[in-house]
Amino acid sequence: METDFAGLTLEEEEYEILQIQTDAGTNGDVEILQLVGxxxxxxxxxxxxxxxxxxxxxxxxxxxxxxxxxxxxxxFQFFHLIDLERVIKGSP
Incomplete structure (x- = not known):
């Protein structure tokens, strides 16, 4: 099993484009507090x-x-900047 994951790294970039459907009624002034994991x-x-x-x-x-x-x-859609920053900085 370890050999299956030997070449896998967290820094490895994916070149696949991922499109997210957004609501048409959103305001452009709103902060984007979103992550894909x-x-x-x-x-x-x-x-x-x-x-x-x-x-x-x-x-x-x-x-x-x-x-x-x-x-x-x-x-993941967050509704406060503190929540997004906490996750990015290493929360589980």
């Missing part, structure tokens, strides 16, 4: 459990919305 596991990720666990770990000030993009990729 993925899980590097061969196991199945149970979306409702993951969503609940991540929200409990992060304790977002104004909440977080998490959408399943498929292929173990997830869209």
């Amino acid at each position: 993925c899980f590097l596991t061969a196991s199945i990720v149970h979306f409702p459990v993951m969503r609940s666990t991540m929200a409990n770990l992060w304790h977002p000030v104004r909440g977080v919305q998490i959408r399943d993009l498929g292929e173990k990729r997830y869209f």
Whole structure:
């Protein structure tokens, strides 16, 4: 199993373009507090459990919305800059 992941690095860039559907009524002046993340596991990720666990770990000030993009990729919408910065700086 270790040999399967030997060439995998977190710094490795993906060249695939990922398009996210946004609401047509959003204002251009609003801060973009969004991330796309993925899980590097061969196991199945149970979306409702993951969503609940991540929200409990992060304790977002104004909440977080998490959408399943498929292929173990997830869209995270934050509603406060502090929440986004905390996650980027190394929160689980």
